[in-house]
Structures are given as structure tokens and as C-alpha cells.
Amino acid sequence: MSEDHRPPLRRAWLLLPILIWGLLTVLTLVLMQFPTGPQLFLGEHWFPWSWLLTPVAAGLMSSLALWLRRFDGKRRIGFRVALLASAGIVALVIAGLAWMRHTLPSEGSRRERIALSSESGSLVNVDLGQGLRLVYSPFIPVDAQGRTLPHQAIRPEVGMGDQDVPAPITEQSLANLVSFSMAYGHLRWFHPTDAATTADWDRLAIAGLADMAKAQNAKELRDRLQSFFAPVAPRARFLIGGQEPEPLALPEGTQGMVRWVHEGAYSISRNIHPAKGPVRATRLGSVVVTWNLLHHFSPYPEEVAAPWKSALARSLRSVAEASTEADFLHAFRAFTSIHRDAHIWPRARNFDPRGHSLPFTIRIAEGRAFVDRVAKNQDPRLTPGCEILSVDGKSASDRIHDIASEVSASNPGHVRRGCELMFPGQATDGNATVRWRTPEGVVVESSLVPLKEPLTPRGSSKQLREIQPGLWYIDVTRPIATPRETMMALEQAKAVIVDLRGHPADGFLEMFLMPRLIDGPVHFQPLAIPIADRPDRTSWVWKELSRPVIVPRGRRLTARVAFLMDGEAMSYAESLLSLVEHHHLGDLVGEPTAGSNGNAADISLSGGISFHWTGMRALRHDGTGFHRIGVRPTVTVVPTVHGIQAGRDEVLEQALATLAGK
Known part of the structure; x- marks a missing residue:
């Protein structure tokens, strides 16, 4: 066939x-x-x-x-x-x-089996203060079935009890909590016994704090620590004074060793779960977990190592003394602000100190707050350019200072922008007594009704508009509804101003505009995640990640381009602005960006606290540091009192002047 x-x-x-x-x-x-x-x-x-x-x-x-x-x-x-x-x-x-x-940025925590070697007998020696030391091995012996030795098949029970950490907290109790906190992080993440992998470590943090606070001296604390951690770390030893650790002999039946390997920070954050217990111990547990997480796994430890270590005792005290949910949240934010990571802004699940908003937005210059926009149907004497003097009897400068103390930021521009966004926030919907000075110098006091939703900082000005013949402005922090039609308009432009003072709302920049500004493929910043198998960031190995690329698409635009930026631009906005900076795709006008790039990990803690933190290292295209530096402008513009009171956008004005001079 x-x-x-x-x-x-x-x-x-x-x-x-x-x-x-x-x-x-x-x-x-x-x-x-x-x-x-x-x-x-x-x-x-x-x-x-x-x-x-x-x-x-x-x-x-x-x-x-x-x-x-x-x-x-x-x-x-x-x-x-x-x-x-x-x-x-x-x-x-x-x-x-x-x-x-x-x-690719896939990561996780795993126990890795290794063969017996001289390295597997190494010990970690941790100074816990008060003359106490924790000595343990990050390598745990296992038998032929892969069970850690000595074998404990029963999951450790965590007895919470009703007793809380006493208040006011004594110096001895505070020192005890610091010692416990440091030991907790080491044994949770670097001592991989079978019992440790099944223990509820978030409940252990709460139970341990309440227990250790009772110790009257270092010797009693040593005994309590040894007894408390024995079920999850039977080979760990707590020593006092000049005691020397005994050699850790391998148990009978040892066939190998296991160690923790933590690849990236995201799986670690996902394995942290809120627990409930006595109020103060629960709140303090969130501090213990956060301090250890950022101490052992932050990709930028060298930036804040000294202040972060000293922050532990101070933060434990301030959180222990918090009497209300608001006090607790403020104390926790002040604690995390020391880390200087712009991704961090803790939120409380059951409390929002700024759930309502004053009926205006502000801009800050020289430490003073000036009205930028005013909601409808308000006191007609409150107009843009008025200087806010006080809110509910608290001076505007004190209000700014309090907010600034909670902002985890790396440069003044990001702190100021954070204060501008948070300043109008109110805890309740009750009327607020506001005093202000008009541009004519008249001092006014009035009772204003807060809004349920805050005003948008930019107002309702057109997102895409032709400022001058042939000169177009586009705000990419708001969604672009018709990207192809927008590009058709920009194709006819002689100059384009791209406003990226904030976060890009969609993919317009990388999918439509930037491919028309380049002649060849351009890669994003180098990114990496740490691989940790030892505590205190020792012996880290960096896993370099694949770098996305933007490729040319269509005829290149002939227009001159300027990008507006400020301290609110962070994370992915910095990825895009870094491309502009490195490949000279346009002028950069404004202030340095926040200097916090790399994917953010989410964490939910005991006490109802949650926040994001930077779990990835980003470098400049030339391999130098980026954290706390950010993208630097080619033309620096800082808002002035005169410009704000006159209602001017000084950054936009400078961009116009820069493009006109070319």
C-alpha cells in the first residue's frame, strides 16, 4: 500500500x-x-x-x-x-x-547531609552577656535512618502559662531577655535537630521570654536556658565564667552529619507564624524574631551591624513598657527604623494609627510643613501654601520628628517623603484642631473633619499632557489606560518628561517606552541572594540571579528625555532608573532614590505585626554598592519654602529648563 x-x-x-x-x-x-x-x-x-x-x-x-x-x-x-x-x-x-x-530566585531552607570530616566537629561560641556563653555545633550527627542523635521522636511541647514578663522591667530581667534572644536565633536556624525542625519556635519565643525574665542572676539564668532549650538542642551547652566546653563526642551509631542550609530569606519569613500568649511576652517575641531574622539573614549586614546589635536591649525595654497597641506599634517601628531598609514599614493587624486622614496633604521644606492640596468643603482660610503650626496641640515639628523616628530610610529625601505621606494620618474620625499660618502671616485655628480616605498627593492633573508645543509630560506612577495611543503621541514629541516620583503603576515603562529609547538589549541590575549555613553571616555564598533584559522594539524615539525622581522611588522604580543612569537614557532630575532595591520578603509576627524587608542584594551595574545610595540625579533639586508656598513644582521646572538648554 x-x-x-x-x-x-x-x-x-x-x-x-x-x-x-x-x-x-x-x-x-x-x-x-x-x-x-x-x-x-x-x-x-x-x-x-x-x-x-x-x-x-x-x-x-x-x-x-x-x-x-x-x-x-x-x-x-x-x-x-x-x-x-x-x-x-x-x-x-x-x-x-x-x-x-x-x-532563578527559587529558595528554601533544607537540612543537608554531609560526610564526617574535621569540619563537622567545629563549635560556635556565642557571647550572651553576663559572663554567659552558648557553645554548640552547627553540624548534628545522624544515624543510618537519617535521624539526628540523640534521637527524640516526640515533638517538644511548649507550655505557655499565664505569667507574663513583669513590668516595669528590671535591669536584670532586661539582660536576661537579651541573652535569651541571642541564643534563640542561633538554635532556631543553625542547630538542625529533628526536634528543632518540628518545634513551634514562635510559641517558644513567647514562653522563653516569660520564663527567663524571672531569673535573679546569671547562674540561675544559665540553668533556665539549659533546661529550656534541652528538648530541641540536647548537644548545646550554656557555660558561665571560665567554664570550658567538653568535647562533643559522636554518639554510637553515627553515620554522617546534617546542617542547615538557608537559600534566600523568603522561605524563612514564610515559616514564621504568629502565636498568642501573655501580652508583653507576645509583643517581645516579635522583637526577638525580627532582630534575629535581620541579624542573620539581611543581605546588607555591614551597613547597620553595630547599631542593630545595640538596638536589641533598647527595643526590648521600649516594647515591654508599651501600655497600648499604639505605643507598641510606635516602639516597634522605632526599632525597625534602625535597620535603614526602606521596604520596612510595620503595620498592626488590629490597629491603624493613621486610619483616617486630615483633609489636606503637605510638603516639607526646612523641617516645616506646608499645605499642598486641600479637600473640598473645608475651611476656606486653609489654602495651598499655608504653614501648619500644630495638630491637636502638638507642634508640626514634633509631629514630623515622631514620624521620622519610625521611618526606616537610608537618606533624608526618603525620610521627608515618608513624613509627608504620614503627616495627615489620624487614629480616629474625631474632629482635629489645626493651627496654621496663611501666606499673608495670619494665624488661624479651626476644627477640621478627617477624611475616611486620604487625598492623592498629585491631585487630578492630567496624566499625559503637552506642556509646551512638542514637549510632553507623562506620570507613570498612575496606570496608563491606552499605552499604544500614548506612544503615538510621544513619537511626535521633541522632548518628554517622565515622572517617576513614586512606584510605577504598571508595565508601561519597560514594555512600551524604554524599548524605544535603546539601540540594543539592556540588562537590569545584578541581583543575588545569600546562601547561609553558619550564623552571624559567616561563610556566606552569594547566588547570582538571572537578570531580566529589555530589548529594542520599534523605531527609536528622537525626543530628549528627562526623568523626575525623589526619595519615594524605590524597589522596582530603582531598577528602571538604574537603567536610565547606567545607559544614559535621559536626564535624572530631583533627589536620590531610596536606595532599597531587591525583592521584598513578607513576615507576619506575634502581636499582630507584619512588614516587608529586603531579602535580596542589588548592586550597581558596575558592581559597586547600591543600598542606602540609590540612583543619583544628574541635576539635584530639593523643594524650597518659597517654591512650595508659591505652588510651584520645582523639580518639573528644572526638568523643563534642562531640556530647553539642550
């Missing part, structure tokens, strides 16, 4: 590759719409998705031709060769993607 006259069922197997090639064609066409994405093969070498279209289309057409059987033998051989070649190319791409998986 000739091949052309085979029964249809004999050729039905070709329907499967036709379906597969069809799906691959559609997928390739979809991927071609996105100018950003990971490179496929060799690190920095870019592989555009469009390159796949030819082999995928050839595979689809060859499969269809073989299924239809409309061609002679020689042509069928050609189609088979084309089909095999297409399959080989696609297989090579898939292999490249598989090879690249190790550069």
Missing part, C-alpha cells in the same frame, strides 16, 4: 505534533509581545524570543505537510528533515532554560 493511501488512522499520530507545534507558535507570538524576560542561554548573552518563531513555524508547517500527504517522496524527506531540525532547535532552547533554572 502506498504511503499516500494509508488509512487515516495510520497518520493520526501526526495530529499530536501538529497540536504541539501550534501551541508553541502561539506561545512564541505571545512572548514576542514582552520586551523583558530572562536570557535563555549564556548568562549575559541575549536570546530574543522572535528567533524561535522561524523553527517553530517550520515545525508546524512540516507536520501539516506530512499529515496531508500532498507531496512526492523527495519533498516528504525534506519536510522530515525540517521537522527534525525544528525539534532540535526547540529542544536546545528547553535545555537552555533548564540550565538557567539555577539562576
Whole structure:
């Protein structure tokens, strides 16, 4: 029987590759719409998705031709060769993607088994203060079944009890809590016994604090620590004075060792779960967990190592003395502000000290607060440019100072912007007594009704507008509803001002505008996550991550471009502005960005506290540091009292002058 006259069922197997090639064609066409994405093969070498279209289309057409059987033998051989070649190319791409998986930001904590060696007998010696030391090994012996020795099959029970940490807290109790806190972090994350992996460490933190606070001296504290941690760390030893640790002999039946390996910070944060207990101990537990988490796993430890270590005792005291939910939240924010990570802004689950808003927004210059926008139906004497003097009897300068003490920021611009956003917040919906001075110098006092929703800082000005003939302004911190039509307008522009004072609202910049500003592929900043198997950030290994790339798309814009930025621009906004800075894609006008880039990890703590923190290291394109430095402007503009009172946008004005001078 000739091949052309085979029964249809004999050729039905070709329907499967036709379906597969069809799906691959559609997928390739979809991927071609996105100018950003990971490179496929060799690190920095870019592989555009469009390159796949030819082999995928050839595979689809060859499969269809073989299924239809409309061609002679020689042509069928050609189609088979084309089909095999297409399959080989696609297989090579898939292999490249598989090879690249190790550069993707997938992470987790795992116990890694290792062979017995001289290193496996090493000890960690931790100074806990009060003449106390914790001595333990980060390597735990295991038997043939992989169980840690000495084996404890029962999950440790955590007795919470009703007794709380006493208040006011004594100096001895405070020193006890500091010692416990330091030991807790080491044994939770670097002592991988079977019992430790199943223990409820968040409940242990609360129970341990209440127990250790009772110790009257260092010797009693040593005994309490040894007894408390024995179920989860039977080989750990707490020593006092000049005691020397006894050698840790390997138990009978030892077949190897295990150690903790923590790859990245995100899985660690996800494994922290809120627990409930006595009020003060529960709140203090959130401090203990947070301090250890950032101490052992922050990718920027060298930046704040000394102040962070000294912050533990001070923060434990302030949280222990907090009498209300508001006091607790303020104390916790003051604690985390020391870390100087702009991603951090703790929130309380059951309390929002700024759940309502005064009916105006402000801008700050020289430490003074000036009205920027006013809600409708308010006191007509309150107008933009008025200086706020006090709110409910508290001076504006004190209000700014209190907010600034809670902002975890790395530069003055970010602190000021945080104060501007938080200043109008009110805890209740009751009327607020506000005093202000008008631009004419008249002092006014009035009772204002707070809003349920805060005013937007930028108002309702047009997101896309032609400021002057041929000079366009676009605010990318608000969603771009019609990106293609917007690009058609910008194609005719002689100059474009891009406002990125804040966070980009959507993908307009990287998907539509920036591909029209470049001649070749541009990569984002180098990013990495730490791999930790020892405490105190020793022996870290950095895992470099794949860097997304933006590729040219369409005819390059001829317009001159200026980007507006300030301390509110952080995280992904800094990724985009770093591209502008490194590749000289336009002028940068305003103030330095926040200097906190890299994916943020989420954490929910006991006491109802939650926050984000930076779990990834970002560097500049040249490999130098970025944290707390940020993207620096080519033209620096800081708001002035005169400019604010006159209602001027001085950053925008400077951008206009800069573009006009070119």
C-alpha cells in the first residue's frame, strides 16, 4: 500500500505534533509581545524570543505537510528533515532554560547531609552577656535512618502559662531577655535537630521570654536556658565564667552529619507564624524574631551591624513598657527604623494609627510643613501654601520628628517623603484642631473633619499632557489606560518628561517606552541572594540571579528625555532608573532614590505585626554598592519654602529648563 493511501488512522499520530507545534507558535507570538524576560542561554548573552518563531513555524508547517500527504517522496524527506531540525532547535532552547533554572530566585531552607570530616566537629561560641556563653555545633550527627542523635521522636511541647514578663522591667530581667534572644536565633536556624525542625519556635519565643525574665542572676539564668532549650538542642551547652566546653563526642551509631542550609530569606519569613500568649511576652517575641531574622539573614549586614546589635536591649525595654497597641506599634517601628531598609514599614493587624486622614496633604521644606492640596468643603482660610503650626496641640515639628523616628530610610529625601505621606494620618474620625499660618502671616485655628480616605498627593492633573508645543509630560506612577495611543503621541514629541516620583503603576515603562529609547538589549541590575549555613553571616555564598533584559522594539524615539525622581522611588522604580543612569537614557532630575532595591520578603509576627524587608542584594551595574545610595540625579533639586508656598513644582521646572538648554 502506498504511503499516500494509508488509512487515516495510520497518520493520526501526526495530529499530536501538529497540536504541539501550534501551541508553541502561539506561545512564541505571545512572548514576542514582552520586551523583558530572562536570557535563555549564556548568562549575559541575549536570546530574543522572535528567533524561535522561524523553527517553530517550520515545525508546524512540516507536520501539516506530512499529515496531508500532498507531496512526492523527495519533498516528504525534506519536510522530515525540517521537522527534525525544528525539534532540535526547540529542544536546545528547553535545555537552555533548564540550565538557567539555577539562576532563578527559587529558595528554601533544607537540612543537608554531609560526610564526617574535621569540619563537622567545629563549635560556635556565642557571647550572651553576663559572663554567659552558648557553645554548640552547627553540624548534628545522624544515624543510618537519617535521624539526628540523640534521637527524640516526640515533638517538644511548649507550655505557655499565664505569667507574663513583669513590668516595669528590671535591669536584670532586661539582660536576661537579651541573652535569651541571642541564643534563640542561633538554635532556631543553625542547630538542625529533628526536634528543632518540628518545634513551634514562635510559641517558644513567647514562653522563653516569660520564663527567663524571672531569673535573679546569671547562674540561675544559665540553668533556665539549659533546661529550656534541652528538648530541641540536647548537644548545646550554656557555660558561665571560665567554664570550658567538653568535647562533643559522636554518639554510637553515627553515620554522617546534617546542617542547615538557608537559600534566600523568603522561605524563612514564610515559616514564621504568629502565636498568642501573655501580652508583653507576645509583643517581645516579635522583637526577638525580627532582630534575629535581620541579624542573620539581611543581605546588607555591614551597613547597620553595630547599631542593630545595640538596638536589641533598647527595643526590648521600649516594647515591654508599651501600655497600648499604639505605643507598641510606635516602639516597634522605632526599632525597625534602625535597620535603614526602606521596604520596612510595620503595620498592626488590629490597629491603624493613621486610619483616617486630615483633609489636606503637605510638603516639607526646612523641617516645616506646608499645605499642598486641600479637600473640598473645608475651611476656606486653609489654602495651598499655608504653614501648619500644630495638630491637636502638638507642634508640626514634633509631629514630623515622631514620624521620622519610625521611618526606616537610608537618606533624608526618603525620610521627608515618608513624613509627608504620614503627616495627615489620624487614629480616629474625631474632629482635629489645626493651627496654621496663611501666606499673608495670619494665624488661624479651626476644627477640621478627617477624611475616611486620604487625598492623592498629585491631585487630578492630567496624566499625559503637552506642556509646551512638542514637549510632553507623562506620570507613570498612575496606570496608563491606552499605552499604544500614548506612544503615538510621544513619537511626535521633541522632548518628554517622565515622572517617576513614586512606584510605577504598571508595565508601561519597560514594555512600551524604554524599548524605544535603546539601540540594543539592556540588562537590569545584578541581583543575588545569600546562601547561609553558619550564623552571624559567616561563610556566606552569594547566588547570582538571572537578570531580566529589555530589548529594542520599534523605531527609536528622537525626543530628549528627562526623568523626575525623589526619595519615594524605590524597589522596582530603582531598577528602571538604574537603567536610565547606567545607559544614559535621559536626564535624572530631583533627589536620590531610596536606595532599597531587591525583592521584598513578607513576615507576619506575634502581636499582630507584619512588614516587608529586603531579602535580596542589588548592586550597581558596575558592581559597586547600591543600598542606602540609590540612583543619583544628574541635576539635584530639593523643594524650597518659597517654591512650595508659591505652588510651584520645582523639580518639573528644572526638568523643563534642562531640556530647553539642550
